[in-house]
Amino acid sequence: EFRYWRPTLESEIVASVPGFPGTTVDPVSDLGLDEQQNAFEGRVGLTLLGRHKFRIGYLPLSFDGDRTVTRDIIFGGTTFTATVDRVLTDLDVKILQAGYEFDFLKTPVGYLGVLFEIHYFDVQAHLRTVTSAKDERVDFKLPLPAVGLAFRAYPITQILSVGAEVVGVTIGSRGHYLDGEASVTLSPWPFVELTGGYRVINLHAEDGDDE
Numbered sequence: 681e682f683r684y685w686r687p688t689l690e691s692e693i694v695a696s697v698p699g700f701p702g703t704t705v706d707p708v709s710d711l712g713l714d715e716q717q718n719a720f721e722g723r724v725g726l727t728l729l730g731r732h733k734f735r736i737g738y739l740p741l742s743f744d745g746d747r748t749v750t751r752d753i754i755f756g757g758t759t760f761t762a763t764v765d766r767v768l769t770d771l772d773v774k775i776l777q778a779g780y781e782f783d784f785l786k787t788p789v790g791y792l793g794v795l796f797e798i799h800y801f802d803v804q805a806h807l808r809t810v811t812s813a814k815d816e817r818v819d820f821k822l823p824l825p826a827v828g829l830a831f832r833a834y835p836i837t838q839i840l841s842v843g844a845e846v847v848g849v850t851i852g853s854r855g856h857y858l859d860g861e862a863s864v865t866l867s868p869w870p871f872v873e874l875t876g877g878y879r880v881i882n883l884h885a886e887d888g889d890d891e
Contacts, residue, residue, distance in 0.1 A: 681719040685879065689713060689743055689771075693805060695818040697757035705753055712747030713767040733781040733793070738774070745769040755807050756816040762834070766810045774802040775881075777845075781830055790833035795847050797826045799859065801883065822885055824849055824857050841865045855885040 689708060696702035707713040725735035748766045752759055760767050761836030779797030786792075803820040832855035835842065863877025 681723040681724065683723070683875075685719040685721060685739075686716055687719055687741060687879075687881075693818075695756040695805065695816075696707075696754075700754055700757045702755060703751075703753045705743065707743065707769065707771055707805075710747075710749065710751070710753065710810075711767060712745035713743045713769060713771060714745070717741065717743055731783045731786055731793075733783070734779070735781070736776075736778045738776050741773040743769075743771045743776070745771075753807075755805075756818050758807075758814050758816040760807065760809070760814060765780065765814065768808050768810060770804070770806040772802075772804045776800040776802075783830075788834075788837065790831070790841075793830045795826075795828045795845065797828075797832050797847050799824045799826055801855070820887070824831050824851075825884075826857060826859065830858075839867055841867070851885075853886075855883070857884075858882040 681775070691707055693705045693707060694702040705711065708715050719739065719741050721737060721739040722739040723735055725733060727733050740810035746766070746768050748764075749760050749762055751762045753767075777797055777799045779795055781793045781795050783791040783793035801820070801822045801824070803822075804817065805820075806817045808815040828845060828850045830843070830845040832841055832843035834840070842862075842864050844860070846861040848856070848858040848860075851858045859879075859881050861877055861879035863875050865873050865875040867873050
């Protein structure tokens with residue numbers, strides 16, 4: 681299964697080192713990253729006995745920006761100076777997910793299942809001036825277990841379906857994670873599906889003073 685997304689970036693990043701608290705940075709307004717980018721996701725799935733489903737997926741996201749900062753920004757211990765430093769930024773996010781779904785309710789017109797998944801985030805933020813006199817890179821890796829529900833109904837059996845799924849987890853004061861989507865699928869021929877939908881990925885994670 682191949683998916684095309686056009687995600688909108690809404691984010692805040694804080695990267696600190698001891699003695700140098702980081703600035704809360706909006707990558708779009710502060711660093712000029714494009715708010716939207718094209719993204720492609722790949723998924724592979726296996727269904728056993730009709731109710732047991734296994735799948736893995738990979739979604740890489742990449743954003744870049746070029747802007748002279750309008751306020752002092754401390755990032756990873758490096759200060760980028762307002763009106764002086766023209767900053768080039770790369771923000772790469774890779775999401776790898778693996779999961780199991782059990783459809784505890786299954787009828788000819790749809791199903792309802794429970795999801796158990798692991799989502800692994802690899803986030804890299806790289807800020808540098810055009811002269812490379814200032815260069816700072818921060819890497820953030822986080823595996824998260826997630827649980828949720830999956831639903832699909834067939835208003836027109838085997839031709840048209842509507843569905844939704846959501847998984848998430850909370851880690852208390854250190855953050856939370858939510859991944860949800862809703863979609864409409866048209867199946868004009870066997871083994872061929874055309875799907876359109878909307879997806880939300882919301883991750884808030886803190887590690888010391890980093891966020």
